[in-house]
Amino acid sequence: METATVTLILAPMEGLVDPQMRKLLTAIGGIDRCVTEFIRVNDQTLPAKMLHRLAPELHNQGRTASGVPVSIQLLGSNPETLSEAALLAVELGAPAIDLNFGCPSKTVNKNKGGSVLLKEPDIIHKVVKAVRESVPSHIPVTAKMRLGYEDKSLALENAHAIESAGANEVCVHARTKLEGYRRPAHWEWIARIREAVKIKVIANGDICSLEDYRKCRSVSGCDDVMIGRGLIAWPDLALVIASHNSATAYSPMTWDQLFPILQVFYEEVRKRLPAKHSPGRLKQWLVFLKQHYPEAQELFDQIRSMADPDLIQAVLSPPPMKKAG
Template sequence: MKLLLAPMEGLTDPIMREVLTHVGDFDWCVTEFIRVTDSLLPEHVYDTYCPELKTGGKTAAGTPVHVQFLGNNPDMLAANAVRAVELGAPAIDLNFGCPAKTVNRHRGGSVLLDEPDVVHMLVKAVRDAVPHHVPVSAKMRLGYMDRHFMLDNAHAIEDAGASWVTVHARTKADGYTPPAFWDQLAPIREALKINVIANGEIWNNQDAKQCLLESGCQDLMLGRGAVTTPDLTLCIRQNTDTALLKWQDLLGLQIRFLNGKFKKEMNMVGRYKQWLGMMSKHYPEAKLLWDQVKRIKEVQPMIEQLHIQAQNFEVK
């Protein structure tokens, strides 16, 4: 079974990828989408979205990082994919799943699922442009407002030469509201010869098993569940519903996160609070910590508070 870290805008950025692959067991992860319009992007854009390109296309833990693009211009998607590969990207992924209104309004992401011919054209343009040994894949939803073109899009991606397709088991209209319709992945898997990777609403080991059962897929892409529960991959691989990492173990991971590099200190603290809020869904200790740090606005006082928390566990 392959377990993959999903691309999530504003969430699985380089710092989050670094800490989650440090503690988790991912086969690969995917960058937040890089928006492509009508130009070849400068190298500093790649440095921002995928600094791992300077370390062999892998995180510090050795996990490969695939570069994801979003756009509707086949020539520019192809040119930027070639640039990413030249810079060290081990694989290219194309985004046909983003449900954001702004992205869709500019004819990007999931809105293209109403145009299977365009999906095919974009994937083929990238596949034809990058070296044969570099995998090209795509991520899609079941559809835009409905599932009418579900199989058409899956076939379009396969026929364009993609190595695999990841499917989020909801339409754009479904958003992120439960449930994910894992059973709808079965007809896609049965229709294609390439691998179909399941994604959507996998929060724990039980969800993972149920998703595999209903979809018939062998591999899973984990998103918010992996951020909320950093040891989720370990629990799935060891088939356990009991957390393998205790809260005191995760405090060190949080300090590692805060010691990462980011543009602005306020952004760093805000990102950490976002993560802490997500972890509070699974760890009661995170809720208690939130009350103690919610007014902190600087990195160093935040780190000091986490060290105090860690020392309290040592005393106990």
């Protein structure tokens, strides 16, 4: 029987896979771990309230309501402040620390964070080493990297830098920063990295179906994968994969089964976000869901021009039951 760890990735999806989305997706099942949206760490001490705001799971021993552990992902280039932030996160209940060397955002890269650090393996090494030395040895320290910035010439060197600094594992998004999210993902490069290091390597990029998953595992040689966009478009993809690995029967979720989850999602988004932002969050998810559910396209078209949260709520709410007699 095959085994796999499906980890929900958030780093390239800032503002989409938030605590509400993690809660709902992990409740559906099949996900073994989550990673928060990246938390920026500059040259100042990170306040605990920011960690609690972006990772409210810290109030639940670092787990979602369904019990799935959530790694705290930090982004920056200052070893001292990153190590301080990592220790604070652990003291607040983080089960693991993840370091972001993969974000392609121009703003992030301009401020010396994310994938731009792939130009400087020595800085990556210093950051990982500082964080590893700051947190207790039983707390996993992981890293997320791309294959490079402009090209892949430093891919192996960066992976070695992460390994030699003491990281427990590295997740590789199989594209460079300049390649962005353009297909295809270069899973064969993940295989090269996996063969070059002794720590666990997690494969990431373009896993949007069971067929993609199987091909990625075959090409990369990795047992474990990290899925982001694929899970947003297909919320029970992790269960599809898990049932395949365990050779058990599973019928993928229908739109009728997913719709109540959408309703809950919108209700929770309305509680947490300003009224003007809640419609956009729902539409954003529907854009992904319509890749897999035709009904999502119909719903999106219905609410596309709506900006009033109450009108959208009315569309999502079922009509009241008529009393008998």
